Amino acid sequence: QVQLQQSGPGLVKPSQTLSLTCAISGDSVSSNSAAWNWIRQSPSRGLQWLGRTYYRSKWYNDYAVSVKSRITISPDTSKNHFSLQLNSVTPEDTAVYYCARGNSLYSSSSNVYYYGMDVWGQGTAVTVSS
Amino acid sequence: DIQMTQSPSSLSASVGARVSITCRASQSITSYLNWYQQKPGKVPKLLIYGASNLQSGVPSRFSGSGSGTDFTLTVSGLQPEDFATYYCQQGYSAPFTFGPGTRVDIK
Numbered sequence: 001q002v003q004l005q006q007s008g009p010g011l012v013k014p015s016q017t018l019s020l021t022c023a024i025s026g027d028s029v030s031s032n033s034a035a036w037n038w039i040r041q042s043p044s045r046g047l048q049w050l051g052r053t054y055y056r057s058k059w060y061n062d063y064a065v066s067v068k069s070r071i072t073i074s075p076d077t078s079k080n081h082f083s084l085q086l087n088s089v090t091p092e093d094t095a096v097y098y099c100a101r102g103n104s105l106y107s108s109s110s111n112v113y114y115y116g117m118d119v120w121g122q123g124t125a126v127t128v129s130s
Numbered sequence: 131d132i133q134m135t136q137s138p139s140s141l142s143a144s145v146g147a148r149v150s151i152t153c154r155a156s157q158s159i160t161s162y163l164n165w166y167q168q169k170p171g172k173v174p175k176l177l178i179y180g181a182s183n184l185q186s187g188v189p190s191r192f193s194g195s196g197s198g199t200d201f202t203l204t205v206s207g208l209q210p211e212d213f214a215t216y217y218c219q220q221g222y223s224a225p226f227t228f229g230p231g232t233r234v235d236i237k
Contacts, residue, residue, distance in 0.1 A: 037226075047174070047217055047228040062224035065131065098173065102226075105179045114180035115221035116164040120173040 002026035004099050004121035012093075012128050018086040022099030022121050029075045029082055030055045035102035036082045037117060038073055042095035052102060053082055089128045096123045132156050132220050134229035142237040147208045151232045153201040153218035162222035163201045165194055168231075169214045178203065179221070208234075 008020035022036070029036060035054035041047050051063035053073045063071050072085045086093060100117040107114060133156035143149045153163065161181040166174040176185045178194040181201055191206045205212055213236050218229040 046230050047219075049219075049224075049226045049228065052224070064225040105183070105185070107180045107183045109183070110161065110180065112161070112180065114162060114164070114183070115226070116176050116179040116185075117166075117174070117219075118176045118179075118185065120175075123173055 002101060002119045004101065004119055006097070006099055006121040006124045008124055008126075010125055010127060012089055012126060013130050014090055014128055015088055018084070018089050018093060018097075018126060018128070020084045020097055020099070020124055020126075021081050022083070023079070023081040024101075025080075027101065027119075029053075029080050030077055032056060033104045035115075036073070036075065037100045037102050038084045039098045039100055039117070040093075040095040041098070041123075044092075045095070048095075050084070050086075054102075091128045094126065094128045096125050098123050131225055132159060132222065132227055134218055134220055134227050136216075136218060136229040136232050138232060139230065140233040140235065142235045143208055144237045145208055145210060147237075148204065148206050149208055149234060150205075151203045151216055151218075151234075153196075153203070153229050155199045155201075155220055155222075158198045159220045159222035161197050162220055163194070163196065164219045164221050165192075165203045166217045166219065166228075167212075167214045168217065174217065177216075205234075210236075 037052040038050040070087045099121040101119040104113040165178040168174040
């Protein structure tokens with residue numbers, strides 16, 4: 001059974017860097033079929049996908065345009081985890097942050113693989129405040 | 131970015147009722163549409179992927195339909211544990227945007 005365990009601080013000062021880690025058990029960060037995502041949720045923005053990292057013979061990243069200049073998602077194969085770094089945070093970055101596995105999910109009726117977030121971390125409430 | 135909208139934003143229904151939630155994408159996403167359920171204080175849970183495929187372990191009273199830009203999640207015979215917020219999400223292309231959610235309350 002795949003599990004994701006998040007860790008990191010719940011309080012970050014404005015202009016500083018938000019750093020969270022997601023430890024994977026039961027799967028590999030280097031999986032050739034999964035991708036490793038960060039998503040956040042706030043009352044004002046709802047669920048917002050931030051980005052992902054994945055391995056397909058080499059490492060790739062995709063990021064949301066709204067945070068692209070400030071975000072880094074990186075894998076650590078030695079620890080089987082992946083991390084989120086969000087720079088220059090403001091109070092608008094206050095949210096619950098989730099890591100999630102994006103998996104290739106097979107449909108036998110259409111013989112197609114679809115991409116969905118099937119395993120989620122427990123969530124980390126992060127407040128940006130001085 | 132592909133924009134996702136949902137309607138209604140909230141609804142009230144009785145146990146045993148049949149409810150439907152609509153999701154619309156700003157451009158065609160063929161069948162790359164997922165539905166999630168989130169209960170207060172809990173993590174989102176994948177219910178349906180590929181517009182109509184039930185995720186393992188999800189009760190068969192949940193069903194999904196649609197393709198292109200218009201999709202529907204239906205719950206046939208609402209149970210007390212189904213009162214939650216439901217989100218659609220497009221899995222067609224990054225960024226994988228979510229809809230704003232539909233809250234289902236007890237009537």
